[in-house]
Amino acid sequence: MTAAAATDLGPEWVQASLAADETSRDARSTLRRGLLDRVAQRRADIRAAEADELVAVTEWADLHRTDAADHLLSVAAGMLPAPRLAAWATCPVDMSGVPVDEYALAELATTLQVPDTCARELVEDALELRERLPRSWARVIALAVPVWKARLLARRTRTLSPEAAEHVDRHLAAHLHKLSTTRIKAAVDAAVLRFDPDRAQAEADQAGESRGVWFEFEPGSLEQSTGTGGTARFGGVADTPDVLAFKDALTTKAAELEVLGDESSEQVRMAKAVGIIADPQYSLDLSAAAHDALETQGDGDRRPPKRRGPLGLERPIHIHLHTSTETARVQTSGLPWAASPVSTTAIERWISELAPGVRVKVTPVVNLNDHHAVDEHEAPAHIKDRVDLRDHLCVFPFCNRRVRADRDHIDPFVPIDDGGPPGQTGDLTLARLCRYHHRVKTHGGWRYRRLTHDPGAYQWVSPLGDHYLVDGTGTTPLT
Known part of the structure; x- marks a missing residue:
């Protein structure tokens, strides 16, 4: 229908059309709300089932305690209300203070249709929550915290001292349902630094000794082909500032290749840059050519690239030292916030191993109470x-x-x-x-x-x- 024909129908037709559109929008909104409510209800049902399963797992573990004989004597004396089955095996596994028959885990694993290692982790997480993280456990039972997030916390607190585990539970339980996985890890790391500084220093020293670079080739010597694709893998562990510097070097070379006309993806160009930085003279020549190309772009002789990388990038690393503990928080672009906290032992190693000529700049603390x-x-x-x-x-x-x-x-x-x-x-x-x-x-x-x-x-x-x-x-x- 043309606009003129619609106008000839009069204002009543226009009002009816608008009312129909409004009704259609309301119907779509009602349908969307109904489907979202259905999804939310299914999620709530799953959360309740997972919490019930976790409770059942702890009760199963109680039935398979290797100290069941002593417990049964206490039941006979009227000191405890519920019996446990006597354990037949003599291979106890201490799970947060509960000695569980290791052989009995096989039956649980087959029932769950998972490997025995998965069943063992499930029992360990459940008992860790119940025995050492009671506040978090209560919120799981109340369906306020999803099981997967509570288990994530439990896996990280198993090796903590009782004092550290209690500290984590007391400070995180009320907010556990909102915290991201990275922030949970940061909170546990902070507890280690506060309650077990000797362990934190030992881990920092061990981390320094675990640095290295590993190369993965196809079977054969380095001179032989690394597979039909001609590629190989490598990876390494180094101090955070060194890794960031290496990333910056690769990013810079990838940007220079783009300036010179390489239309590959950034990841492919960064892979090419690995070989470039291995040849210092070639790397310098490439940088000079890229900067010359950028100057010609200013005259309009050449279109600038769609995305220009950070040529000559300098990355500041901010280290926020805590006033009362041997803890620091590291903040820099490209580094997740949850990479902190970091022990001061590690920071001292960073500073002591700085390359000659590297500058350390101290900046004033930013007062967030002032507004600009x-x-x-x-x-x-x-x-x-x-x-x-x-x-x-x-x-x-x-x-x-x-x-x-x-x-x-x-x-x-x-x-x-x-x-x-x-x-x-x-x-x-x-x-x-x-x-x-x-x-x-x-x-x-x-x-x-x-x-x-x-x-x-x-x-x-x-x-x-x-x-x-x-x-x-x-x-x-x-x-």
Whole structure:
């Protein structure tokens, strides 16, 4: 139907059409909400079943304690209410203070249809939670924490001292359901540094001795072919600053290859760079050619590359020392926030093994209680630093990304010439979002605001009206 014909139908037809469109939108929203509620209910059912399975596993372990004979005597004396089956084997495995018959694990593994190692880990995790992490265990039973996340915590606390395990449980249990896996690891590492400094120093020393580079070739000598594809694998363990420097060197050479016309992907160009940096003279010649090419691009003789790498990149590494413990937090671009904490022993080794000519620059501590803002749309470096120091991760609900961070204007930026207020770009008006969630917020109908009492806390509203609170401990759905 043409626009003229539609107009001839009169305003009643227009109103009816608009009402039909509104009804259709409401129907779609109702369907979407119904399907999401169905998914949420199935997830809740799975969580309840997994928690019940974990409880059953601990009860199974109680029935197969190797000290069951002593327990049965206590039951006979009326001291304990429930009997346990006597263990026939004499191979106890201490699992968080509970001696479990090792041979009995085979029956559990076959019932679960998993290898015996998986069954053993399940029992160890369950008993660790019940015996040494009682607060976290209670939240699992109450279905407030998913089993997989509680087991992740248990796997990391098994080797801790009782004091350290209690400290982790006391500080993490209330927020465990919101914490990412990397932040759980960081909390356990911090407990080791605080309660067992000798172990932390020994691990740092051992880590220094475990450094190395390993090469993986196909069967045959180095002179022979490494397979029909002609490639080989290599990997290594080195100090964090050295690994970052090596990554920067590869990234720089990959960018130079792109400037010189190499259209391969960045990963392929970084692989080519491995051989280039092995030849210092070739590497220098390539750098000179790339910089000459960049100068000619300025005259329009050559189109600039779509993505230019960081030629001559210098990467600052910020080390935040704790005032009361032998702990530090390391922060730098390209390094996950959860790479911390780091023992001061490791940092001392980094500094002592710096190459000649490397500079160490001490910068003042940034006071996040001071706030800065400018009138331009683009945030200057000092404001970006404040946002990054406050928001370690993307602040979208349940997102743990740190890479490719944008500093998003919480309220849309309005130019001053168009009537916008001054100071729209500041640490209180910006938040850290990964590129994907920046697009979701801008084009997907999501809204959020910063809470006035906590600059690092945000309240989000989804297109369907669901509310979420995101703060330093993670994400909390709001009812």
